[in-house]
Amino acid sequence: MSQTFPGDDADLIIRGGRIHTFDGTGDIAHALAVRDGVIVATDAAATRLHARNVLELDGRTAVPGINDAHLHAAWLGARWPHLFFSDTPPEEQPPGRLVSTTSERRSALRRAWRLLAEHGITSYTEPGIGPGEDAGETGCFGADMLETYGELHREGAQTSRVTLLRLFGTIDGESTLEDFAHGIRTPPPTHDPRWLAIPGVKIFADGIPPMATAWVEEPYADGTTGALLTRGGSDPLSAFQQMVELAASRGMQIAVHATGDRSIAEFLAVLERLSDAPAPAAPHYVVHGDLATPEQIARMRRVDAGFAVQPLIAAHTHSWAAAQLGEARIATAWPLAAMLASGALTTVTSDAPIASPDWRLGLDAALALLTDAGFIDDAATRHLLLRSMTVEAARQDGASDWKGSLEVGHVADLTIL
Ligand SMILES: [Zn+2]
Known part of the structure; x- marks a missing residue:
């Protein structure tokens, strides 16, 4: 037509x-x-x-422009060509401070944008930049980087559309209720939302299964269960709940790094309690969701929330995580098939520079997870995965009315194969 x-x-x-x-x-x-x-x-x-x-x-x-819904572009640009999961041996991984000056921050972003353009990636989510990382080791996630984003945006230098989440704690680490509550009172800078949208916040709830830091219901082999990374309030759980409530009451999108079934359960419980809160700028979601259960996935769909998942990380860490969780539990981990089948918002993402930003590798890793779960590797399955990197990623951005699919009135962001 x-x-x-x-x-x-x-x-x-x-x-x-x-x-x-x-x-x-x-x-x-x-x-x-x-x-x-x-x-x-x-x-x-x-x-x-x-x-x-x-x-x-x-x-x-041609397909709609690929939208990597979880990719640390500043960090990727600063580290490139060194990825965590790559042929780069540990002694050659870039250590410590990666960027310190405005010019280094600008170069890092420009390098990432060139790389993403080469891979046909037209949009991405930069998941976590803010004052919590001002003293951070790499220099890639602090408030200075947010300023550099704004500067390049105003110069019209962007070649990727960006959705950015603010961070009021440390990356992969702790945050306090006090810093969070103070941070979200400062409104984000305003930009053209089609190029640099800042709809919400990132909260780190827990760690990762291979380190036995995912917060799980059933203990690891050593008897521990992992724990929440949030601090303040009367205890970590009340701090976490209040952070989610505070952000939700301001209509912000909330992305929670949660890998363990227990941390996912607590995020869900707050979202279900808040079903009368104002509609968020864009849907809330779990980042990673490694150990989400089928029941949690169904409930996540009912609250219009979802998951941003990384099949390449699953492929790289499978045996490492199995050592902590046992083969039986790892067999149900990374439930991408159940997520896609449920209709809950599900995006397939890279988490670069942890894994490669090459979405074709991510698609292959996703296919492996799906065929293990009984899907057939056919056009319909590949179509579903490409939708998770385009249509669904736009949905995660709250931008379905203008990007993600190629139709009249939408932006002409294309990836040519
Ligand atoms: Zn990440």
């Missing part, structure tokens, strides 16, 4: 290949017309328009 938008000129026509629109109809378009970065017509209506430029796909396939 061809669609058109008022006005009869276009800046660009894209044609000559299969364009998966992901517009919900299952349609493939063969042409798009673009004006001011926005799709104004598709198919026959597009080719009828007069355009200054034409991009010939020459038979190639």
Whole structure:
């Protein structure tokens, strides 16, 4: 079905290949017309328009721009080409402080943006930048980095669209209720939300299963259960609950790093209690969700919240986590299949620079998790995974009305294969 938008000129026509629109109809378009970065017509209506430029796909396939819904771009740019899970031996991993000056911070972001553009990634979520990391080891997550983002944004230098979550504690570490409550009282800087949106906050609830720091119901082999990383209030749990409540009462999106079933349970319990709170700027979600149970996944869907998951990390840490949890429990870990089947918001992400930002590797790792769970590796399954990196990622951003699929009125962000 061809669609058109008022006005009869276009800046660009894209044609000559299969364009998966992901517009919900299952349609493939063969042409798009673009004006001011926005799709104004598709198919026959597009080719009828007069355009200054034409991009010939020459038979190639295009999909909506890949949106990596959990990727630390500043850190990735500062470390590149060294990833944590890579051929770089430990002694060659860049140590300590990575960026200190404005110029180093600018270079790190620009390097990341070039790299993402090379991989066809047009949007990402920078999950956790803020004053809690001002004294942080790497220099990649402090308030200075937020300023550098704003500076490059104002200069029009961005080549990736960014959703940024503020952080009022340390990355992968503790946060206090006092710092959090103080931090969210300061409103985030305002920018063009299509390029630099700051809809919410990141909270670290727990650690990771391989370190036995995920907060779990059933103890690890050594008898410990992991614990919450939140501090203040009368105890860690009340601190965590109050952080979620405070952010929710301000309509902020809340992304909670939670890998253990116990920390996911506590986040869910607050979200269920808050079902009457104002609708958030974008849906709340669990980051990682390694040990989410089927029952938790179903409840997460009922509160319109979801999961941002990293299949490449699952692939890299599987045996390490199995040593802590045992083979039986690890067999039910990383329940991507159940998440996708449930209809709960589910994004497949990289967590670069932990794993590679190459979404094709992430897609392969996701396919491995799905086929292990009984899915067939066919076009429908790959389609579902590509949707998790486009349509669903836009949903996580609260941006479904203007990105994530290729339709009239949406931005013309494409990845050409
Ligand atoms: Zn991360």
